Amino acid sequence: MTYRGRFAPTPSGDLHRGSLLTAVASYLDARQADGAWHLRIDDIDPPREVPGAADRIQQQLAAHALHWDGSVQYQSQRHDAYAAAVDMLLASGHAFYCALSRRQLADLGGRHPGPAVAVSPASHSATNTNPNPNTDCAIRLAVPDTPICFTDRLQGRQCLSLGEADGAFVIRRRDKLYAYQLACALDDADQGMTHILRGADLMDSTLRQVHVLDCLGRTRPDYGHLPVLTDSDGNKLSKSAGAAALSPDTSANLYGALRLLALDPPADLAGAPCAEQLAWAIPQWQPARLNNTLTFGVADAP
Template sequence: MYRGRFAPTPSGPLHAGSLLTAVASWLDARAAGGQWWVRVDDLDQARAVPGAAATQLRQLEQHGLCWDGTVQYQSQRCPRYQAAVEELLAAGHAFYCSLSRKDLSACGGLHPGAAAAQPADLRDAAVRLRVPAQPHCIHDRLQGDHWVDLAACGGPFVIRRRDGIPAYQLACALDDVDDGMTDVLRGIDLLDSTHRQCLVMEALGCAPPRYGHLPVVVDRSGHKLSKSAGAAALSTDVSANLMQTLQRLRLTPPAALTGAPVAELLAWALPHWQSECLCGLASVPAD
């Protein structure tokens, strides 16, 4: 059975870009007769805004995006992440690294490899995953085959930070595996991260889900909307929000549905959903 998800970071309320991803992933799951889960990626407590997760969940409900199962919180899964780190270390897929950002900057941002990074004190070290020497390829259902030479793009990457906090690439990969996700639709800005998460899954002997990377919503300057850049929160007119989002997803509800309840808009959108209409798109304008 199809199982998809939406995984916001609780650094503020949802904005137009967040809603586009949520609606597309919800439609894709429901049109396939599958499940749609919600996970809160709250590992980085320094970025978390008090009350933001509750606000985001309320916004999803207001826009008719009801989820299956129980909301997952990454902050509650740290023992699972640590067990995976230890497994990867024991298998030789990962190594301890004591290099600082200053050290890496002196290397031109390219990690010099495990031999140059071994620390004397394991309590003050990050853990990095090895990357293949050859380019890595994933097939994206919307963007086609995508190749990245990870060895030339930073090299081995962090899966556990020096302070002991699990890194995003490890946590996201493990969550998708443990939750049985079959399909992940998310923004194209995460395409390079997908390669790293697939490597984590491969190292753990797990099959990755099927990925599709959606266009991101950009402002008039062509910059991606983001909470860190001050993107405006969604308006309180949920019907207008949803109508605009459907139009950005290349769906055009009839004029008679203008101002209609979100349930009616979603009911119209489900049989009209065709993810293929988004193939090759990298961005859509905010207005």
């Protein structure tokens, strides 16, 4: 099978050290396999987007010599595909309309019990009245009673009972925006992604996306979850938490990422151009060195 990987940032801000780490790892994994590495902009949620961030992310990647194959894909251009998938899931009985409010969900213990419980918008209690799809409804995906499982390349066997977690989950929101779990799973399938390498903070999302793919009858990619970079308080570096944008010193940024990825680059590579650092790193890439590790503490960062 020809390797196809991707990096799929959300345009909610510039790249930071944690997002660069994921980009570098997925790039090295693809290039070592003589595969393709694609860029997708996950702009499915306009309220979260920062104007100009998508362009700046592309500029940051190019400045670090992380050159993608083909054209950039945008989730905002895929609404017809998401709508068709939702229609298919509704027709097959996997998905259902839901008028449950946050208060009503809280009254149910925070777990949606599935299509057997529909909620009347005029009531704060669960009923067996099927909500009219023309009313203010979300669309949820029902979940099985048995755990969803897959084998992660880095973290080993992973299982989650979605019913015991949050239950049936949203695939189209009340505001008619498509949810991340649906969009990401469908994009990976439609774009023929064979390998997904991303942060361990997305493990629960992966288990939900695996379920989406199973319901659609689509092939699961091979998943691997990298340790995430944390701050001094142990929190993941993220745009929403105000993580600093990457330094303009691209050579130093990349060298630090290679060190975190357990590649032990030689000292004389520290000031080298990014393309030279990547050329050295591709044959050295050994993701097995990151097995069973979920976080890189701030103390690990160069």
